[in-house]
Amino acid sequence: MRLEVGITGKTFKSAAGETHEVLAPIRFALQSGEVGVLIGPSGCGKSTMLRIILGLDRDYQGHVARPPEARVGMVFQEPRLLPWRSVEQNVRLAAPDVSDAKLAELFRILELEAHRSHFPGELSLGLARRVALARAFAVEPDILVLDEPLASLDDALAGRLRDEIATLVASRPVTTLLVTHSLDDAVRLGDRLFFLSPRPARILAEVPIGIPREARGDAAIAAIKAGLARRAPDEQGGERAGRDVS
Numbered sequence: 001m002r003l004e005v006g007i008t009g010k011t012f013k014s015a016a017g018e019t020h021e022v023l024a025p026i027r028f029a030l031q032s033g034e035v036g037v038l039i040g041p042s043g044c045g046k047s048t049m050l051r052i053i054l055g056l057d058r059d060y061q062g063h064v065a066r067p068p069e070a071r072v073g074m075v076f077q078e079p080r081l082l083p084w085r086s087v088e089q090n091v092r093l094a095a096p097d098v099s100d101a102k103l104a105e106l107f108r109i110l111e112l113e114a115h116r117s118h119f120p121g122e123l124s125l126g127l128a129r130r131v132a133l134a135r136a137f138a139v140e141p142d143i144l145v146l147d148e149p150l151a152s153l154d155d156a157l158a159g160r161l162r163d164e165i166a167t168l169v170a171s172r173p174v175t176t177l178l179v180t181h182s183l184d185d186a187v188r189l190g191d192r193l194f195f196l197s198p199r200p201a202r203i204l205a206e207v208p209i210g211i212p213r214e215a216r217g218d219a220a221i222a223a224i225k226a227g228l229a230r231r232a233p234d235e236q237g238g239e240r241a242g243r244d245v246s
């Protein structure tokens, strides 16, 4: 399902009453099945943008459009599990219609089988993130929003989970928006990369990746990353606007 973002501005008021501009005008649209990736410096406004897109923050200028019937799955930067519910209950509460077979498959893929009856307080941050991923996928979302889902995982596990995210995203037509600080994850998972400026975030460059996700081998990925590294000075300069992304 199509996700259309047309934010024209977002400000926060500090405790001292000063106004801080967090988002500059940001416009982009993602089509069904497409994976957009947001890459930008810490504090530039990425999580703020995701909260707006999810409808959790309505205090902004502009508009966000997604079909009202769209099922939305999300992984927040902090796992946000209900502490008094087990791992399995956390997932089932978000996805009451999930079948036992689907749940078993997700727990197997995310290596959570041994933790079904554990409570969030008994989990490491990495395990809690995997539960948050299981919860987001159990919903069978039409729109999937992932805020640094692979942070705080060791490289080997992050790599396996990244592959599983790729598989799950490819298994149904889900429109995905991913925030990451990892260029490698961005290039492996994304169809279009959006490089953001420091706060207030605006899109400095939009980079489509021509090769379909499933056809990207390690050599192609290395070449794309090398190409991005060559462009990086433009994107980090902050003065030169990227291409129009409307």
Ligand SMILES: Nc1ncnc2c1ncn2[C@@H]1O[C@H](COP(=O)(O)OP(=O)(O)OP(=O)(O)O)[C@@H](O)[C@H]1O
Pocket: 012, 013, 014, 022, 040, 041, 042, 043, 044, 045, 046, 047, 048, 049, 077, 199
């Ligand atoms: N509720 C709030 N009230 C005031 N300022 C806020 C609030 N939430 C976020 N901010 C400020 O807005 C800016 C953007 O925050 P945000 O969490 O969106 O950044 P981010 O790009 O997600 O960073 P990171 O990569 O570290 O997660 C920061 O300067 C932050 O301090």
Ligand SMILES: [Mg+2]
Pocket: 046, 047, 048, 077, 147
């Ligand atoms: Mg954030």
